[in-house]
Amino acid sequence: LYGSVDPDVHRSVAPKEVYRCALSYLGTYSQDRQRMLHDLFIEPARRTPEARFVMGGAQYPAEFPWTKNIFFVQHLPPAEHPSFFCSSRLTLNITRTAMREMGWCPSGRLFEAAACGVPILSDWWDGLDEFFASDSEILVAALAEEVLAALELPDAQLTRIACAARERVLAEHTGAQRALQFQKILENIHSREMAVA
Template identity: 65%
Template structure:
């Protein structure tokens, strides 16, 4: 099938944490015989931090303005099997109109930021990438978040059929590799600074660093303020390109995942970082949130903590126990959370939508609810 996607950015992982996910998914879809055309607005702040310039086997369309690209977009939509608009698309409203007016067999919306979308609507804020009439015109609305978010997309935005398309990892990109030169960290954290993650980061990372001065802690990410509460045993590295993520993960005995507030409150919204670290064979310590056990078994495949004491206990576990947990998580990830697996799930969702049927993911089956409803 031919998929035409209007998204935020696939070319700059600095500008969009989901860029790595799109790269894995498009690669898997193309490997499975599909054609992918990705439209991205060419803006200076992404162009200046670009780390992808083409989609091998697919087509990347970088355009200066919506008016300039509209005729070309329509030409691709004319023979598209699937037309898709994503959250935070720079020209989301205009792209949605073009998709809904197109003859594509399936017209879809993929909300990769569902908790943010719903939180914005609840707070009365404008959500600029949403069509003013909601999502009722689309044949299928995909969500990066499962659980109750699917029902809320239907009741709040009028989506007629919803299904979860969760995060994933390309194991050819994220895999065990030699660590970076120098001492290994006892705990690492990879993520852009976010104010709504700060309280959890201080409890699970900064305070353990204060209590464990003989241990080494490492952070990599962008936008950290000058007044961040650094300690002498916390080592910082600015934004890492995706190619360097595996070595960063593999340079630590344990890595931390901290979920943004809206995502944690919604539940069933695993970060792609979880699957990346697991695919690299590195044990994970995560904050706890509803639905986590649908992706990894706490205690067996992942460690969780809500307090500093629990984080310190996890950091202090014997290395052989951490190795066992990491191996179990990698096995689970390679079986259930790869980009190829999500591409197969997407195929099943699209086929089900064409037939007017429902679709159930493993995660939502574990939750006990139908994942896709009309």
């Protein structure tokens, strides 16, 4: 079973000024994501010094290539995730290499951000379109230029994308949906065992 989200926890909440930004990223430091983080977060921040970028996470090294417009929240407790996401005009998802190579392996944060109603910009991995439709439920980027183009999209378009992703997550990726899927799996196993007996 894939991960899921609790819509009572991850939901739209009032933004907080401390997290307000054009683009956010939430993730623990990982060397295998560093190139993508550079291309899809640091480089766009460098090219748009007038915009505010906010990153939350842990274990970032002292030599991390910060820019003056990247604001860092060293430890963001899970209870603050909805406020963090909802304060972002757009949030970035970067998939760990092992998950990207495996494909069909969405992170829990992807569902959490969608349930909070924030538009998501993600790197591409096989199977992503099984969970979210490109351009109508999620934006995809591989280059800094694509991130900059996404940041230029009108608010109305970003709102439509965020609402569509939220509807999809609430319909298909909640804990209640996973429980039903698990129950069906068990029923199918039981039916097969009864047929063999």
